[in-house]
Amino acid sequence: MPALPPPTLVIRNIGELLTMNGERTIPSATGSVGIISEAALVARGERIIWLGPMAQLDEIAFESSETPPQIIDAGGKVVTPGLIDAHTHLVFAGDRAGEFQQRHAGASYEEIQARGGGIASTMRATRAASYGELVALARERLRSMRAHGTTTVEAKTGYGLDRESEERLLTVAVHFAAETDLPQVVPTFLGAHVVPPEFRADRAAYVRAVRDEWLPAFAGRAAFCDVFCERSAFSLDETRSILSTARRLGYHLKLHAEQLSRSGGAALAAELGATSADHLDCAGDADLDHLAAAGVVGVLLPGCSLTLNTPYPDARRLIAHGVRVALATDFNPGTCYCENLQMMVALGIAHMGLTLPEALLAVTRHAAAALALADRGTLAPGLRCDLALWDIPRHDAIGYHFGVNLVTGVVIGGRPHPPAPPVSSWEPCAPSSR
């Protein structure tokens, strides 16, 4: 084996390294997710260049460099790929805590809407917020997500609902590409979230604006186009019209599908070759077969079920149909104010029928697939060095030990957060006794 280039980061003394690259790569994998015990991992820049058993680290030849690598001692604990949150509404202003509490004190959705609540209240607050305010709010949320192990975050527009405001939200999401110490943000254009009040009398005009004006204008800046396909939002025909145009313009596609009613959105996602179909609470068996056949990832969002006190989606059923399952927070002010993907893993195992390996795949490999990202979600040489460092000696504590943050740090593109303490030489990299 030829010498590897000089490392910039070495993580040693890893108790369990979960590569998520197991031998069984089928969606229903309940077996190995790829675990190396007593492992080490080496990166150069933002990429992994080596990983394997700790005992082999000394046998690897590295080219010398004047700059010693950063060294992290994982203390015999668990390291996984950085978690990937494939469905969030990251950028908005205001909160709806009062509305949440009123609802759980017995107020109906109609009463809350009559008091000016619901999505319209977030739209108003978001439209009124400046670019700087929105960046600051999103940054705070990204920091909280990072603190809980997340290194990639999808971020939807959809609370602006006019050209200028939607573009502001998109620009905020794109902005974070320059902040390399934060999770990477994948921007999604969700102009078709709901029809805004000023278009209620002519919803066709809103669909035309989204499809014929905004979509072309935002192409290249948003990676995905998403539509909320639902009785209260956009019809199947409207959804097809918008997403077909988006596909021609080079967007990847997502759908909010089958959340509150059986809309036909899942079958449409399969027909259009969408990357993911999200929610799926009301999907029928045929819908799931379509998704499986088309390779569409099913993104399930248990935080909504907790917030709304509705049944948790049955992930087991998706897996039985051969659909790859991702779990995401759906972080948003109305139906899930939670930045912590670990919570979704716990709910996925406790209430949705997922096994631990399936739940871990759902926030790593399958979540990467839900974002059409081939460079992350698993760990191997050549892939991004995005990691979550856990404060547990065995991965089976994940989901079992719930409601607290088990992650102590992350690595994003080869850079540790919190930063690793400085070291003076390459020598400390030799294996120590455990």
Added chain:
Amino acid sequence: MPALPPPTLVIRNIGELLTMNGERTIPSATGSVGIISEAALVARGERIIWLGPMAQLDEIAFESSETPPQIIDAGGKVVTPGLIDAHTHLVFAGDRAGEFQQRHAGASYEEIQARGGGIASTMRATRAASYGELVALARERLRSMRAHGTTTVEAKTGYGLDRESEERLLTVAVHFAAETDLPQVVPTFLGAHVVPPEFRADRAAYVRAVRDEWLPAFAGRAAFCDVFCERSAFSLDETRSILSTARRLGYHLKLHAEQLSRSGGAALAAELGATSADHLDCAGDADLDHLAAAGVVGVLLPGCSLTLNTPYPDARRLIAHGVRVALATDFNPGTCYCENLQMMVALGIAHMGLTLPEALLAVTRHAAAALALADRGTLAPGLRCDLALWDIPRHDAIGYHFGVNLVTGVVIGGRPHPPAPPVSSWEPCAPSSR
């Protein structure tokens, strides 16, 4: 008003101070829980000596002292009583993460028991652990609880199940009285948790040992005696026999009642004047009426429902019957590995029908009642200065913003954790602009 003695701690600039002493003190209170906006709080030693609107702080005369008080600026955020976790199995060794994951991968309880799992595996690990190991494990858990806002923790024995081991667990719980920077621990003797294997052939002998030997020996060290009244544990007659003796010996009483089946435990709790009846998932209407009439607090444990994927207890129903509801973690290795009471508040609101005021009462005032502690759970002069400091400007974020830790620090008996930064004089106590 005469001058107050010199303060040792001043907390200023509190956005919302929740005293939990509202005008409506009935169990079904859904209204005020006592909120002072823009407030301050002053303590001397471990007791509160004043609280009220920030604007009145300068009008209060304090005797002078050479030692300036510690000053905490709450930054316009929320302060509540320190949270009280009224039901935990704090002291044990080992974990059952593997068993949890096997169960959620489809293994039956019988299969898990056949593999040596279940409560017996915790008993074996706990019996094998030294006093020092058990203290270290409990201390780590108490630190995590404290980090999540908890300042008082009930701690049951029950994983020793022989004289020597039960006494060791009890001594561990009592030990923490000397560690004043940790939550205060209220020890409960739960020798009657299950019949240990060596007594299976003669369960009456085990009941006699608990009742006639261990109970008298441990009197004065454990504040409570608790019995798991359930088909798989102890019968109603056995429970009555043990608890009646405990009452004569001066113990306060608790019962694990109506968890897995309708056992009659709730009515027995009322008959014996128990302080609390815990779990109550299967309690009937008459049971709840008995509890309400006798003033027994109902302690509900939603973490078990999450872990076991069973229906959440209906707290609304208890309140409708006039039962005071407390929420606790039930922290234990088998059915709830979670130290975070905020999680139980979120589940209480989301899945159990509690309003936010009711859920807050359930981890403060009513939790104190479930431990027969009159000196905490609400905030007023003369009561303990046990506080939770929250990183939120309005208390309605509690439960809404879930799955993360919203608490930044606590005060235990007038001592802040993490410690407040040093200040040189009393002057900074004057109100600043916000």
